[in-house]
Amino acid sequence: MAAVGAAPLLYQQQAQAVGDGCYFSSMSSHFSHGGISSTSSSPASSFSAALSATPAIAADHEAQFDISEYLFEEGAFSASLTPVVPVPAVAAAGASSATAVTARSAAESAAAAERPRTERIAFRTRSEIEILDDGYKWRKYGKKSVKNSPNPRNYYRCSTEGCNVKKRVERDRDDPAYVVTTYEGTHSHVSPSTVYYASQDAASGRFFVAGTHPPPGSLN
């Protein structure tokens, strides 16, 4: 039970576009703790295991990039309204704005039971920069200051044609050291920097990217 359609897949596909692929490996492990139900048939699930098994690498850089709070996840609203509330107590307490959004999301998915896959996921990230390179190309299309925050909110859209994935980035109102990122939608394509397979160094135990294209016969 590793991945669900949009977001986690996104992170499993992280390469080191800016040399920080290892940071994301810690993210994937956070997601696995988030209680995400899996509907994934992606071959990436095996890689997820490999990636989350690299805590040593991530620890080296945790000061720079460290996902701290998995705020909420809105996936395919299956008929089950089971309380799989993936919101940790910490997040609920520390991010009042986030709880508000969560409530609204619940209302939306309940009311618009017809709405096709508008998968949405948000999390807080401790980072100095707001532009987190996740391997995709994003085009900024809007900026807005929101009521409950002194910080502006930035709107991005995946620049790949035919892919209408959007993301929203803003600084945490309560702690400007954190960045709140919200992804919405599912990429209709793979990341330009998709990691298809990795190899492990026997001595250090670390994983290295071995290729950004599918190895022959490796899939299925």
Add this chain to the structure above:
DNA sequence: CGCATTTGACCGGCGC
């Protein structure tokens, strides 16, 4: 010169 970003205007939904 082409492209991404910026930024104010515009629009639709929601609450009062």
Add this chain to the structure above:
DNA sequence: GCGCCGGTCAAATGCG
């Protein structure tokens, strides 16, 4: 019905 608010558009601007 009106005003507020969040989200998007699109022309202008800046940068590579």
